[in-house]
Amino acid sequence: DAKTTQPTSMDCAEGRAANLPCNHSTISGNEYVYWYRQIHSQGPQYIIHGLKNNETNEMASLIITEDRKSSTLILPHATLRDTAVYYCIVRVAASGYALNFGKGTSLLVTP
Amino acid sequence: GAGVSQSPSNKVTEKGKDVELRCDPISGHTALYWYRQRLGQGLEFLIYFQGNSAPDKSGLPSDRFSAERTGESVSTLTIQRTQQEDSAVYLCASSPPQHNSPLHFGNGTRLTVT
Numbered sequence: 397d398a399k400t401t402q403p404t405s406m407d408c409a410e411g412r413a414a415n416l417p418c419n420h421s422t423i424s425g426n427e428y429v430y431w432y433r434q435i436h437s438q439g440p441q442y443i444i445h446g447l448k449n450n451e452t453n454e455m456a457s458l459i460i461t462e463d464r465k466s467s468t469l470i471l472p473h474a475t476l477r478d479t480a481v482y483y484c485i486v487r488v489a490a491s492g493y494a495l496n497f498g499k500g501t502s503l504l505v506t507p
Numbered sequence: 508g509a510g511v512s513q514s515p516s517n518k519v520t521e522k523g524k525d526v527e528l529r530c531d532p533i534s535g536h537t538a539l540y541w542y543r544q545r546l547g548q549g550l551e552f553l554i555y556f557q558g559n560s561a562p563d564k565s566g567l568p569s570d571r572f573s574a575e576r577t578g579e580s581v582s583t584l585t586i587q588r589t590q591q592e593d594s595a596v597y598l599c600a601s602s603p604p605q606h607n608s609p610l611h612f613g614n615g616t617r618l619t620v621t
Binding site: 428430437438439440441442445447489490494495496497498499500 | 549550613
């Protein structure tokens with residue numbers, strides 16, 4: 397699987413948009429970009445994933461650059477409950493390919 | 508609906524004892540994964556099941572670790588002769604057979620070896 401690079405930590409004010417970047421310059425054509433988050437003492441929670449088109453769901457938006465070498469996860473109106481470690485992972489989209497978690501970005505949402 | 512369920516949520520055991528950790532995946536999910544997360548560290552992949560076969564055991568750290576799965580249902584991770592370095596949260600995830608389906612995680616079993 398391609399390696400990803402994320403900032404170690406970020407801060408965001410409550411109510412503002414949180415934009416979390418991820419670099420994955422060695423991504424292959426059959427690899428998707430997945431985002432998960434882990435709130436303290438819980439298992440990782442799936443957020444969103446995409447191949448090349450931008451994606452949006454009830455939790456977040458995923459913006460993938462045209463060359464697919466980087467992406468941004470957007471939480472449009474961050475709340476205190478969004479404080480967590482956010483993981484960007486690239487993975488072949490087929491059963492049997494495990495998610496390889498890196499160190500992620502620790503997002504702190506402040507009042 | 509019901510998510511991935513793991514039991515027990517916490518387990519304290521003495522060094523040298525065997526432990527069994529249980530995972531109940533989401534109904535209909537054919538793939539099942541075990542991960543380990545040591546305190547303050549990232550997730551380490553341990554083993555993957557497709558149905559009741561385990562085509563990828565590459566992450567099991569030693570022969571003290573084993574896992575089995577009954578059909579497309581419950582899985583058990585067994586650690587024999589536990590050591591203090593086995594202390595960690597053990598996480599289970601499952602996913603349906605459809606292409607590019609995400610993995611869904613349980614909240615893990617926190618194992619403490621004293």
